[in-house]
Amino acid sequence: MKKWPVVSGQWSERQGLLFPFIFTIFFLLTAHVSRFTTTAYALDIHGFIQGNYAARVTGDDPVGQNGSDYLLSEERLQLELTERSKDGSASFFIKSDFFRDGVAGTDDMEVREGYINYTKDLLDLRVGRQIITWGTGDLMFINDVLPKDYGAFFSGRPMEYLKAPVDGAKVEITTDAISAEIVAILTFEANRLPDPTRFYLYNPFSSAASITTMTKKPGGRIGDTELAMRLFRYIGSTDVSFYAYKGFYRMPGMRVDSMTSPTTLTYFYPELTVYGGSITGNLFGGVANIEGGYYDSVKDRAGDDLTIENSKWKFLVGYKKEIGSELTAGIQYYTEIMDDYGNYESTLPSGFPKEERVRNYATLRLTKMLMYQTLRLSFFGIYSPSDEDYLLNPEAMYKLSDELSFTLGGNIFGGKKEFAMFGQLEKNDNVYANLRYQF
Amino acid sequence: MRRITFYMLCFTYLVLVLPLAAKAETAEEAMKNSQGAFLYAGDDMKARVVMKLVAKDGKERMREMTMLRKDFEEGGDQKYFIYFYLPADVRNMSFMVWKYPKKDDDRWIFIPALNMVRKIAASDRRSSFVGSDFTYEDISGRDIEDDNHSIAKEEKVGDRDCLVIKSVPKDEKGTDYSYKLSWVDKERWLPLKEEYYSKKGDLQKVFTADEVKEVSGIFTITKRTMKNMENGHRTEVSFEKTEYNIKIEDGLFTERSLKNPPKRWVE
Numbered sequence: 001m002k003k004w005p006v007v008s009g010q011w012s013e014r015q016g017l018l019f020p021f022i023f024t025i026f027f028l029l030t031a032h033v034s035r036f037t038t039t040a041y042a043l044d045i046h047g048f049i050q051g052n053y054a055a056r057v058t059g060d061d062p063v064g065q066n067g068s069d070y071l072l073s074e075e076r077l078q079l080e081l082t083e084r085s086k087d088g089s090a091s092f093f094i095k096s097d098f099f100r101d102g103v104a105g106t107d108d109m110e111v112r113e114g115y116i117n118y119t120k121d122l123l124d125l126r127v128g129r130q131i132i133t134w135g136t137g138d139l140m141f142i143n144d145v146l147p148k149d150y151g152a153f154f155s156g157r158p159m160e161y162l163k164a165p166v167d168g169a170k171v172e173i174t175t176d177a178i179s180a181e182i183v184a185i186l187t188f189e190a191n192r193l194p195d196p197t198r199f200y201l202y203n204p205f206s207s208a209a210s211i212t213t214m215t216k217k218p219g220g221r222i223g224d225t226e227l228a229m230r231l232f233r234y235i236g237s238t239d240v241s242f243y244a245y246k247g248f249y250r251m252p253g254m255r256v257d258s259m260t261s262p263t264t265l266t267y268f269y270p271e272l273t274v275y276g277g278s279i280t281g282n283l284f285g286g287v288a289n290i291e292g293g294y295y296d297s298v299k300d301r302a303g304d305d306l307t308i309e310n311s312k313w314k315f316l317v318g319y320k321k322e323i324g325s326e327l328t329a330g331i332q333y334y335t336e337i338m339d340d341y342g343n344y345e346s347t348l349p350s351g352f353p354k355e356e357r358v359r360n361y362a363t364l365r366l367t368k369m370l371m372y373q374t375l376r377l378s379f380f381g382i383y384s385p386s387d388e389d390y391l392l393n394p395e396a397m398y399k400l401s402d403e404l405s406f407t408l409g410g411n412i413f414g415g416k417k418e419f420a421m422f423g424q425l426e427k428n429d430n431v432y433a434n435l436r437y438q439f
Numbered sequence: 440m441r442r443i444t445f446y447m448l449c450f451t452y453l454v455l456v457l458p459l460a461a462k463a464e465t466a467e468e469a470m471k472n473s474q475g476a477f478l479y480a481g482d483d484m485k486a487r488v489v490m491k492l493v494a495k496d497g498k499e500r501m502r503e504m505t506m507l508r509k510d511f512e513e514g515g516d517q518k519y520f521i522y523f524y525l526p527a528d529v530r531n532m533s534f535m536v537w538k539y540p541k542k543d544d545d546r547w548i549f550i551p552a553l554n555m556v557r558k559i560a561a562s563d564r565r566s567s568f569v570g571s572d573f574t575y576e577d578i579s580g581r582d583i584e585d586d587n588h589s590i591a592k593e594e595k596v597g598d599r600d601c602l603v604i605k606s607v608p609k610d611e612k613g614t615d616y617s618y619k620l621s622w623v624d625k626e627r628w629l630p631l632k633e634e635y636y637s638k639k640g641d642l643q644k645v646f647t648a649d650e651v652k653e654v655s656g657i658f659t660i661t662k663r664t665m666k667n668m669e670n671g672h673r674t675e676v677s678f679e680k681t682e683y684n685i686k687i688e689d690g691l692f693t694e695r696s697l698k699n700p701p702k703r704w705v706e
Binding site: 046084117119132133159163174232237280287320322325326374399401438 | 498545565615694706
C-alpha cells in the first residue's frame with residue numbers, strides 16, 4: 001500500500017437505473033406483503049437512508065480536477081432482504097445500495113451482498129457476493145487479503161464500507177479438533193483507491209504531457225480463481241488461526257512503455273501467495289493479538305522487477321483494554337520487511353521515490369461511550385516512524401433515537417514525503433457528516 | 440480472678456461472637472441460594488428479552504434479543520449467547536459471553552456488516568449492558584466472595600417474607616457503589632428488591648422484581664426494573680417465552696454460531 005496510483009474509472013457511471021430501481025422496490029414491497037400472507041416463509045426487510053457528506057477543508061483545488069471541495073456528497077438508500085427456509089438450513093440474503101453521487105452528478109446502485117446460505121451438519125456453504133473479514137488487526141491487514149475500499153474510508157463513509165465484497169463461494173467446516181474456512185473467488189476485485197478526480201494524490205508521471213493509462217485485471221480464466229483458507233481452533237478462549245492465500249496483489253503494479261518519456265502506463269495485478277498465522281487471547285485483563293504473514297511475490301521472487309512489489313514479511317502486535325468506565329484503548333504496532341532489498345535498490349532509477357526496507361506503523365484507538373451509550377466519542381491515529389506520515393481520525397456519533405444517528409468526524413493527513421501513503425493525502429484534510437435513519 | 444476473666448471471655452465469645460459468625464454464614468448462604476434461583480435456574484434457559492430504556496423526560500428506546508444461557512457448574516462457569524433484533528443498528532448482531540466467577544469474562548461480538556467476529560476487552564463488569572441501567576454484573580452476577588454479606592433485617596416485600604442482606608464490596612475500587620441491600624425471598628430465594636448506595640451514602644440505583652411467575656415449576660422474575668435514582672433514567676425488562684432445561688448443546692457457544700446463529704435457537 002505504498003502509493004495511490006491513479007486508476008481511472010473507479011466510479012462507474014451506470015445510467016438508466018430507473019427501471020432496476022423501480023423493479024427492486026416493487027419486488028421488495030411484494031415480498032414484504034407476502035410476509036403477512038403466508039406462513040411458509042420468514043421474510044424480513046430492513047435497511048437505512050442516509051445523507052453522507054465530506055468536504056476538503058484545506059482550501060486547495062486539485063489541479064485539473066473537478067474543482068470541488070466535496071470529496072463526498074451523497075444520499076443513499078440501503079435495502080436488505082432475508083428469507084429463510086422453514087427448517088432454517090437454507091436462506092438467502094440481499095443487500096443493495098441505491099445512491100445519488102452529488103459530486104459526480106450521477107445515480108448509481110451497488111449490490112453490497114447477495115448470497116445463498118446452506119447449513120448441514122458440519123458444513124456451512126455460502127455462494128454469491130459476500131463480505132469476508134479475517135485477521136486480527138484494527139485497520140491493519142496482513143492475512144485479510146480481501147478487497148478494501150480506501151476511498152470510502154478516507155472520505156468519511158461508515159466503517160462497513162471499508163470492506164468491499166467478493167463474488168465467490170465460501171465453505172466452512174466445523175469439527176471439534178479444527179475448523180476451516182475455504183473461499184474461492186471467481187472474479188478479481190482490486191482495492192478501491194481514492195478517486196484522483198476528487199483527491200490530491202501522488203503521481204510519479206505527472207510531468208508526462210499526455211499519457212494513456214490502461215488497466216489489466218486478472219480474470220476470465222479458471223486458473224485466475226483466487227483461493228483463500230483459514231484453519232482455526234480455539235484453545236480455551238484463545239483463537240489460533242493459520243491462513244493461506246493464492247491470488248493477486250490488490251494494489252496494482254505499474255508498467256510504462258518508456259521510463260524517460262512514457263506514453264502508455266499499464267496497471268496490472270501481479271500474482272501473490274500469502275502464508276500466515278495469528279493468535280488472539282486474554283492478557284492482563286485485556287485482549288492481545290499477534291499476527292504474521294509472508295507475502296510471496298510469485299512473479300518477482302528475485303526482487304529485481306521494479307514494476308512488481310518485492311516479497312515481504314509482515315508482523316502485527318496489538319493490545320486493547322478497558323482503561324476507564326466505558327473507555328477502551330487499543331494500541332498496535334505493525335512492521336514489514338522487504339526481501340531482496342539490494343536488488344530493489346539497484347534497479348530503482350535515480351530520482352524515483354525509494355521505499356524503506358523496514359516500514360512501521362503505530363496506531364492508537366480510544367473509544368468512550370457516554371449518556372447511556374447514545375454518544376460515542378472515538379479517536380483513531382496512525383503514525384509511521386519509517387514513512388514519517390500520519391492519519392488522525394476523531395469522530396463523534398450521537399444517537400438521537402434508536403433509528404436516527406448523527407456522525408461528525410474528520411480525517412487529518414500529514415507527512416514529509418509526498419509519495420508516502422498518508423503524506424500524499426496532506427491536502428485532503430476533510431470534515432465529514434452522516435445522518436442515518438435505520439429501519 | 441484470672442479464671443473468672445477467662446470464663447467471661449469464653450461466655451462473651453459463645454454468646455456474642457459465634458452467633459454473629461453463624462449469621463454471617465447464613466447471609467452468604469442466602470446470597471448463594473439467591474444467585475442459584477435467579478441466575479442459575481435450571482441447567483439452561485432461553486428467553487426473549489425486551490428492554491425498555493426510559494429517560495427522565497419519558498423518551499423511550501428499545502432493545503430486543505434472544506438470550507440463551509447454559510450452566511457448566513452450579514454457581515460457577517456459565518455461557519451466554521445473545522442475538523439482537525432491536526434496535527435496527529444492532530439487528531442480527533450476536534454476542535457471546537463465557538462467564539467465570541473468579542476471573543474476567545470472555546466476550547465476543549459478531550458484526551454482520553463486516554462479517555467479523557471480534558473478541559472484546561471486558562475487564563469492567565460495571566459497564567452498562569447495551570446502554571441500559573443494568574451492568575454486565577447485574578445480568579450475569581457477581582462473585583459471592585467479592586463481598587462481605589450480613590443480614591441487616593427481615594422485612595416483607597408485598598406479601599413475601601424477605602431477608603434483607605447487606606453486601607459490602609471487599610475491594611471498593613472495583614465498584615461504583617459502596618454497598619447493596621438485597622431483599623431475598625426466604626422461600627423462593629429470588630431477589631425481590633435491591634438498593635445500591637453511592638459512596639456518599641445516597642440511594643443510587645433500585646432494582647425491583649415487578650412480576651414473578653412459575654415457569655416449568657421454576658419461580659422466575661419475568662418483569663424487572665432498574666432505576667437510576669440520581670438521574671431518573673430507568674430500564675424495564677421483560678422475559679418472555681422463558682424456557683428451562685431445553686438441552687442447549689455446547690456447540691452453540693462457538694464462533695460458528697456467532698456468524699450463523701442456528702435458527703431453532705434464535706427465532
